[in-house]
Every structure is written in C-alpha cells, then in structure tokens.
Amino acid sequence: MIGIKIKKHTEKHTGKKPKKRKLNKENFRFFSKIFSIKSGIDIPFLFLVMTILVIGLVMMFSASYPNAYYLHNGDSFHFIKSQLVFAVLGVIAMMAISCVDYHYFQKWVIPILITSFVLLILVLLMPARNGVHRWIQFGTFGFQASEITKFAIVVSFAHFITLNFNRMHTFKYGILPYLIILAPTILLLALEPHISCCVIVVLLAAGMLFIGGVKLKWFGMVLGAIGSALLYLVLFTNKLTYANNRISGWLDPFSPASGVDTWQTKQGLYAIGSGGLLGLGLGNSREKYLFLPEPQNDFIFSVVCEELGFVGAVVILILFALLVWRGMIISMKAKDKFGSLLGIGLTAQVGLQVILNIAVVTNTIPNTGISLPFFSYGGTSLLMLLAQMGIILSISRTSRMEKS
C-alpha cells in the first residue's frame, strides 16, 4: 500500500529534523492522505492520465499557435494559456473528487438528469455557431451542453441498473426507464444537431445496458430500431442533408461533389500522410498553418500524426488503450455494481471518443464533430473530463486490486 510506505518514509525524515520539517510534514500528510484514503488511488491510472494530459497540452500548443498567432493579434499563447488554466483546475478537481465517495452521485442522479435536459433545451435557444446550437455561452465562458448529457446518461444508467439489477431482463425495468431517458435526449441532440454526440450516447447506453444484463433480444431490437431510423433519415430524407453531405464527402474526400465541403477531411489526410513513419518533428506541421481549419480542435490528431509520424501516433494510441484497459479493470473490480457501472461508463466514454475522433480524422467514418479527450482545445470540456477521471480514481480507492 503506497500510502503507508510514504508515511513511514516521512517519519524517518522528520525524526531526524523534527522542528524544521514540521510544516512540511503536515503538508505531506495532507497530500499523502489524498493518495491513501481507503485503499488508496490507482497510481498507474493516475500516471496514464497525467502522461496523456501533458502530451495533449504540448500537442495542443503546437497545433494551436499558428492560428493563435494569425487570428489573435500575434498572441501565439492565446489558446494554450486558457487550456493550461483549465488543466490545472481540472487536475485539482480530479484529485478533490477522487477523495469524494462516488456513491454521493447516486443522490444527485435526478438533479443531474434534469440539469441535462434543461441545458439541452436551453442550448436550442442559444445563437447558432456554424449553423448548429451546441454551445451555452455566458460572456466569455462557454461549454457544450452535451458534455453534461453524456455524464448524466452514464450516472443515471449506472444508478438505475444498480437499483433494478435483478429485474433487468424485464421490459418494464430493463428497457422502459432507459428509453424514457434516452429518447428525449436523442431527440434534443438531433435538434441541435449533434449527431456525433447521439452516436456516443447511444453506444454508451447500449454498452451499459448490455453489461447491466439486458436480454440480448431487447438490446438488439432497440439498437436495431434506432440504427435503421438513423439510416433512413440519412439516406432517404433531406432532413439531415448536413449529415448526408458528410457521408458523400467521406466516400470521396479528394474530388467532392459540388456543395460538399471536404476541406477539413482532406487537409487532415494531407497532414497524416505528410507525417510518414517518423513525422516532420515536433512543431513542424505545415498543415496547421491555416490549411487545416482550427487544428487545435477536432482535427488535432492529424497534426500529431504530421509532427510525430506513425510512431508517435501509435504510442499515443497505446497510451489511450492502456488508459481504457486500466479504467475497465478498476471498474470491474469495484466493490459494488454502481461503482463498476459508473467506472465502465466513464472509461468507455473516453475510449469511444478517442476511437471515434481518430476514426473521423483518418476518414474511417464520416466527418462529425468529436473532440479528442485531453488533446482538443476546450477548457470546460477538459475540466469535465478530468473530473470524471477523478470519479474513476475515487472508484479505484474501493477497488479490489493491487495498487503498487
């Protein structure tokens, strides 16, 4: 147990120089407490989070500074400054939340759900950005409503599945409550429109219900119904021309039909291809010089590929895979069902976002707006993400696993 080890270590030191080190000793105790509450947090998971966060910040700075320089009056640090502030706040939040008993969230499931719906309605009233209503803006401070939604879905599903665990095979307890939560959420998200978030929410919900023990037939039926409805909308109606164009642009990004803008996809592919095996070197991306629109956002991974090459990109993929792996292991070994489901939901959310984001950037799936966790620019999003990592760390304190 790491906490105990540290304690012993400090006692040794303070024994020699008790007066001078008294304050430090207290400080140290406070910090070591954070690590050692209950059975202590999972250090490998924390290490992975911090590593990815640091790499993400470095790459965000690299990708963002031309845009910052040219579009923000020569201030190359425009984006990284705010991102760093949120990263620091996020890490503090993560460590604080890791000390909180995650069961606390069970009491707040209903308020969280209501907040999510209120925000999803409120966001539709907000002025559109790039033709979509995704952002809730208060002065300079703004965030995407869907960030709360994703969390709300995970927490509420974990809670309700835990409550009705033994009745999950029935329609009334296994399907209906979730449909009641999911259907309006999807409808509201589709109105924004925010297809990528719909996809993530649906996949998260499906995954959690699957683990929660829903009979496979229900699971298949509902998923199939939603899938075919989406397919119908995309292929046979004009309602989602927005998405429809993206699909045709996906199939042929280099010579798109008129009216289909594949600029971003194309530039992303150029950047990835330009990287080759070893990349152009950190800071040397050419595509980020305004060829790639907003390289600090969704398409940041193409800049990573361009600068760090295939080798660097694969290292980052492996780090993400390890993070997902470790998060899942922590959750599977959680001491109760709620912790397990909550942890799996939060971990899967990160994993899904990474996979979908990189799939978009590499044009494996049609272009849709998904940010890359820890990398993409967005302060509140990063803060939220780190807070969620804090929840996983909190779960890890009760988890039955080796933490050395």
Next chain:
Amino acid sequence: MSKGTTVRMRRRSLIVLGFLVFFGFPVLALRLITLQLFQGDFLQQMASEQQLADTKTSAMRGSIYDRNMKPLAQSATVWNVVLEPAYINSEEKKEIICTGLSEILDIPLEKLRELSKKNSCYTVIKRKIDSTTKNKIIEFKNNHKISNGIRLIEDFKRFYPYGKFAAPLIGFTGADSQGLSGIEAYYEKILKGEPGRIVTARNAIGTEMPFDYEQIMPSKPGQNLKLSIDETIQRIMEKTVEEGIINNQVKNRGAAIAMDVKTGEILGMAVKGDFDPNEPFKIADPEEEARIEKLPEEQKAKEKSEALSKQWRNKAVSDTYYPGSVFKMVTASMGLELDVVNEQSTFTCNGSIQPVKGAQTISCHETRGHGTQNFVESLCHSCNPAFIMLGQRIGVENFFNFYKLFGFHNKTDIDLPGESNDIFFNKDGKMNLTDLAVASIGQNFGITPIQMITAAATIANGGNLVQPHVVKEILDENGNIVKTIDPVIKRKVISEKTSRRVIDMLHKNATDGAARNAYIPGYRVAGKTGTAEKIGLSEPGQKDYISSFCGFAPADDPKIVMLVFFDTPKGKNYYGSAVAAPVFTKAMQDILPYMGIEKIYTEQEREKLGNKTPNTIGKSIGEAKNMAVKAELKPVVIGSGETVLSQIPSPSEQVVQGGTIVLYTDNESKSKTVKVPKLTGLSLFEVNKTSHAANLNVKLSGQNLTESNVLSSTQSIPEGTEVPPGTSITVGFIHKDRIT
C-alpha cells in the same frame, strides 16, 4: 441481492473492453499504417502542391559583364502593386485607397473601384513601378494610416546600361524577366535564379481565405556571366560597321566578329540594324517604323513581327552567307596541306574558265585575265580560274573532307542560341565538278559567318580548330568564380607549316595584294577580301552581293581575327576590298593599339611616316623658319611677336614631308582658325594640294598609295569644322581598281 459485481457483468464488461481495445484501436492503427506508410508519399505530394502552388516571387536575375567587368545587362529592383480588397474592412477606406492609387498609378478610378469589390486577397494592379512611385505609395499609406489592403511586392526589371549595344548578341528578356534571345536566352538557367514563394492559405474552392496568413520563402538570385567580349573592342566594331552600312547604303544589315585566334574567345560581335534591348518590341529603325505604321491593320501586325525578328536576329550566327573569295584562304590551305600546290606553282588565267566541257564558263573579275602567275600572285589577285584549277587538283573527296575538318559541316557549338547549319550542295558531300569549281571560290554554298571566322582562326593559330565562345566565366552573386570556360580545341586541321605559309601569303595580300585596303602601318595585317554574288538569293533582275573581309594580325604571331561583312551594299562599290576592307582597317587601327600589340615598322613604312617636327618654341622667327625648312616643312608665321611662343603640330610629331608647321608669335593669334575643306573623293595629289592651301597637315592612311589608282574616301575631321591651322587630318584612301 449482493452489492458486488456478478460474473455475467464482468464477462460482459470484458466483451466491451475487448471491443474497444482489441477492435477499435487496432482498426485505427491499421488506418494509420495505410495513410502514413502506404499513401504517405501521395498525400504529402498533394499537400505540397496546395501548400506551395501559390504566388511566385521573382529572383534577381544575374548580371552580364564584359571581360573587364563593365556591366552590359543588370537587374534593378522594382515593385508590383497588389490590391487586397478582402483585408479592407470599410467601404470608406476602400474609396480612399482607390482614389489615392488611381492618382499615383494613373489607373482609371472606375477600374480600381470595380477591382476593389471583389473579395480577393491578391490582385496585381500595376507591375514594375520604380522606387519614386513606390515611395509615393508608402507616403500615401502613412498619411492615411492604411495598414492593410495595399501590398508592394518586390520584382526585378532588366536594364541594359549601354542601350543599343551588342543587342543581338546579349539578347533581351520578356515581361517575366525570362531570357528571350541571345546570351539571355542561352544562359537562362544560370541567369534566372530560383524564384521565391509566398504561400497564402486557400480553401477547397481555390479562392484565398481571408486570413492574414503568408509564409515567404526568399528567392535565390541568379549567377552572373563574365563575357569574353571587350566593351571597347565591341564599341569600335559597332561604330565602324554602322558607318560602313551608311557609307555603302547596305540594305540587309552588316556584321563583324572579332575572335581570339588561340582560345576562340569572341572579343566582339557587332550586328548592326539592331535594337535597344531596353525596348526590344520597338522597331529601332525609325524609317521602317514609319513605313509599317502607315500600312493597313492586318498587314501591319505581320510586317511588324517580321521587322522585329529581323532586328533581333544574330546575323553572325543564325544566318548563312556565301563567303566568296574569303574562302580562298581555306582552299589554299587545303592545296598546301595536300601538297598539290606550292608558292611557285603557276596558273594561267585567260579571264574565264570552263570547269567541265559543256558547262557554263566562270569568269574572273579581271575579264582581260591575269595571265601567267605564281600561286602567291594568284591569291593576291584573288584569281578565280587559278583557284578553280586548284580545286580540281584537290578533288571532290578531299575538298569535302577538309570542309568537314575546318568545321563547316557542323555547328561551331558557340554558346549562343539559334546557330544555323551550313547548306552544302549535298548533305553527304556529293558534288559535281561545276559545284567543286564554284565551291573552290566560296560560291553557292552557305556557311555561317561564325563558321568562317573559326576556320580563319584555325589557319591563323597554327592549324587548331577551336570552339568559339562568348562567356568566359560564371560568377556567383558575390563575384566569386563558379566556373571558368576553358578553351576547347576540337582538332588539328592543318600543319603548323601550312598555317605559316598561308599566313605569309595573306600578309602579302594585305600589304600589296587585293587586300591592301586593309593595310595598317606597323601591324602586319594578313587577310582576304570577298565579294560573293547572291546567286538565287537576289530580287529578280537584281545582282546583289555580300562584301566581306576576313583578316588577322599581327601576321608573325596572330592574336586577333576579324570578319567583317555587309549584306547587299547598294552604294558605288560592292567589292569586299572597297566596302568591307576599309571598315576592317578602321576598326583594327583602334583595336590593335588598344590590345597593346606592338608596332613594328618596315624600312619602307618608316620612310613614309614623314619627319618629326622640330621644337621651335622660344626661338626667333628667323631661326624657327630655318629649322622648319630643314625638316622639309612649310613654315607659316602667325602673330606680331619676335619669338615663337607655340607651334602646331607640337614638337616631335610625325608630319608628312612638305607639310605645314604653324608658328605663333603671340597668344592672341592662337584663336585664329581655318575651315577644314572637303578632302574626300580626291586623288592623292589633290588631297595634298588642298590641305597645303588650307594650312593643314594630312596623314595618309592606306597601303601602296600611288597617284594612279587611289581615291580618298574618309577624313578624320569633317568638312567645315573650324580648327587651328597646322592641325593634322587623317585621310583614308581606297584603291579604285576592282578586286574581289
């Protein structure tokens, strides 16, 4: 109901985990392998194309210098004015900018307003403005606090400091500073440098994005050329050729080439009927321009382009001509090398010859015939029948072999564009005996002047065929030598002995043979005249000629060879001896001393140089008069003083016997002048008489001046000029007799 996880939950969790980690991530890795490792090159190329296919900025073009680093062609910085309406944020500002630029650049306001409406980030509105105009724009920008919307992009303009000088040789450049003719075109790759780039962001539909993004990649300046051309020699040649064209009413331009006989370096290449490379698209001849201006529209364009291509054409390299009798120096070399003739061989000329039975007879310019003459005399007479007989001794096969050896059947590979091939009777050298006969006297086959002078250099330098070239060194932007062009000797054509024998014959020819109009005292000139009939090339019913002279000096160790030719002279004379030789002489008279070639006079020459004037300054009038008479000079006393204060000519100057010496006895009288009389078109006697009467001295130029056969043709000070008495005027003479 336990709180903990169930086995099924964990199993299903593992499935989800497996899906993410073992399906999701590997798929992405595979995608990256495809994109980065397999399609990487393709994607990178596409990226580069879009990233780099933007605005090019010009590179500073390299300069062209003569052999003494005098600049002949240079590039100066100018600016292109670019309007960027997309960056101008208010209509008000747009209007200020349009009005201001319209005034400064003299562009209609309406046009600018129209351009400013487009949402463009790059519209060139005026090209190549000078620094004065550029400063006006900068001042305008400062006055109105304009930071965006107008951009000045550096460009370069070619200019030729000497204007109409060596233009067909140097060539000129087009609007984008690309070499279009001459050295400018031939050395385009070296001169042009690497253009720089300004990368501007663009979106998918190809218009510029309204982002203030650009990346400037600086251009790399071109390298400089140092020519073998000597500006002084070139200038002398251009002046004399131009005079020759005017004096002889030459219809189809004239040219001269001067070459270092040993290295093949071209020292000068004057092609007149040329143009100003600063304004290459203007017809340089004002009469021709006026004539074309009057033509109907459709004809005008055609005639204009013809006139332009004519003035640009380097006649010395790109056109063939008939060498005429100049070629006899080559025929003579063949004969001596093959040992089918020697100096003592005799030829009998009856005024004409029939090369083959039944063929057309070919006449000699001396219709009465030269009678029996030895080979040296035959050359000095430029006797056609003698050389036709020599050609028959040489034979078709040998003739063509030597023709090839002398380099007439290949290009000389001079570093100039558009070199023409020869036009021989048959590509494979087959010719009948009539062809051989006319070929022996340089008729009816076309070679380029550069081929002829290269062959003459071969004879002059001991028998080595050199490759002519105009560029001596390639220099980088800081003047360091990047490459030196070394002389190339292609092959040995004739023996040193043959070379020496031909030179001696040609020296004799230029001393008292047909080429004596090329005689320059002290400089041992050797040469051969040529008058070719433009058979088949003249206007119907006309007999047109090409008059040429090719000679070198000094004969004992030739350094420089020069070929002068005039296409279609329409003046009193058309003979090479009368048209081209005096031009050669006039140019060489200045060039040889400039090159520092030592004068060596023969006894005979020294005599003719006349006496040196005595120094009479400070002497009494009587004493001074005695000294003058002693020196066989006519004393003329001006002034009322007792002693001589100054004299013209000054002491120790060469004056012809019987010349005038003017003795001034006071300073006031010095301002007295006399009017120079007309001294051309006169006999030797008349020239002496007229100048004597006017109290002027003459210096005679020309060889073997005897009263009977010479006529004065030039005078160094024009008729009517006021000069002090006693001034020396050089009068040039030409021989009246008709010798080709």
